[in-house]
Amino acid sequence: MIDRLIKQIEQKANPTVVGLDPTFEMIPKTMANEMFEEHGKNTKAVANMFLQFNKEIIDQTFDLVPAVKLQIAMYEQYGLDGISAYLDSIVYAKEKGLVVIGDVKRGDIASTAAAYAGHISGMSIEGIHFDPWKEDAVTLNPYMGFDGIEPFLPPCRELHKGIFILVKTSNPSGSELQDLMSQGKPVYEYTAELVSKWGELAMGDQGYSNVAAVVGATYKEQGEFLRKKLSHTFFLVPGYGAQGASAKDLGGYFDSDGRGCIINSSRGIIAAYQKDGKYGEQNFAEAAREAVLLMKKDLGGIV
């Protein structure tokens, strides 16, 4: 994952990740009505809206960005139909050459984590291989320690897949546990050290590991500190735009070569048409493209 991601970032000269986290409220009314007409007012209709919405966003942005991140919760709430749209969106994004990050934040004990690792490894039934999920990388939660991470390492090493482990999250109450101080260091710094150590077990060829970290954009000092501390750990940075962070906060998240992180924006890109009256709802995907170009320019000032 990591080498292909770095290559894509360099080719496209853009560390922006489009967060494909649709909500019903973001769907253009015309599209919603068409789907309701076709399927009835049900989960299948909404799932089809999400897929169609994502496809048009992908069509307008795949040449500009290295990766997309799909927040599975947005789909999962619509049950099987929602998850079906999640899976179909992944296939579509991969056909367009994008690196796909499944934002699933799973985490459990070893035998369970081995099952969750199926997200990036697939699984075998009597020697026949199946890969229902197809993500290139997934996000994971570190609360249960290495047991919950270890089963993901073989696909990271052997299949060039990746994981992004929560270190310091962008939300306000993330501090309740993550900022507790232990022997002069906050808990998230211990998490960071673990992620760095685990990362040595699945290094890529470009100086960064397939075991990466999630570090929120909303805590600038901590981001800079972690960048200096974790030389081979790549960052996925949520919180740009809608959550309040801007490019001036993010310089320190990149290494001295302008590498080492990707910045996610979801609502700020995919719902850009709702923020600016100059786009009609029928131009939602063009508005997303404009938002990506603006974000690229904004970030270009620092990388």
Added chain:
Amino acid sequence: MIDRLIKQIEQKANPTVVGLDPTFEMIPKTMANEMFEEHGKNTKAVANMFLQFNKEIIDQTFDLVPAVKLQIAMYEQYGLDGISAYLDSIVYAKEKGLVVIGDVKRGDIASTAAAYAGHISGMSIEGIHFDPWKEDAVTLNPYMGFDGIEPFLPPCRELHKGIFILVKTSNPSGSELQDLMSQGKPVYEYTAELVSKWGELAMGDQGYSNVAAVVGATYKEQGEFLRKKLSHTFFLVPGYGAQGASAKDLGGYFDSDGRGCIINSSRGIIAAYQKDGKYGEQNFAEAAREAVLLMKKDLGGIV
């Protein structure tokens, strides 16, 4: 959730939860071959095995236990087909009057947690209510703090649903973050205090909250300490049997009235037929029933 769970425990005089965490290796060969015959060697065949296996286990145990817990990872690895078996198993268990706990360990920032809360609240599409998941309760991860929990409180209060938040997990490496000491207290104790505080926002009628905790069976002293500390927090206790804990370790997890916790066993019950040669594979469900009766007797000595 909590009042119904306590009532069921008392009616059945048994705090045992059956963990419906099937693996392909647990499926009787005859059943596997029948399903492969019908569906081919694919995820649909395995999903149907899991559903059939669960139904027979439920038939043999629903009169003995208050609840079942389904580890979603076991299903999720088989993609949509697997999740379909998860959902159908939930419906079947609910028809038999069981309290159903979805072991999903989700956790995310507020807007995302609101989507995940659909597991226990369902959601609305243009005023029409849908409930694709139907769990009575789900497990959650606390690493992101209250933001990730708050959206689950309205269904806990208004729909009598429940959540079990990871406090101290049963796996060895759970200690890596959970046992870090901050001002003389381990991180899991801070988590416990948060869970207790959040619990006040969704109390049931029997002295316990719909906001409950996961406390592993493998750390006896910590379990006893947390039981004394958290007067209105109910415990879901994994780790009995296969993970090494036995009834003698668990006395301190119950309150002085013999209430306050449920003990989960998965492999020890559902794969009991593989441990004892006296059952043939065709009697896997009867073996599960025997295992539940043995566990009830074992736990009966302490409650």
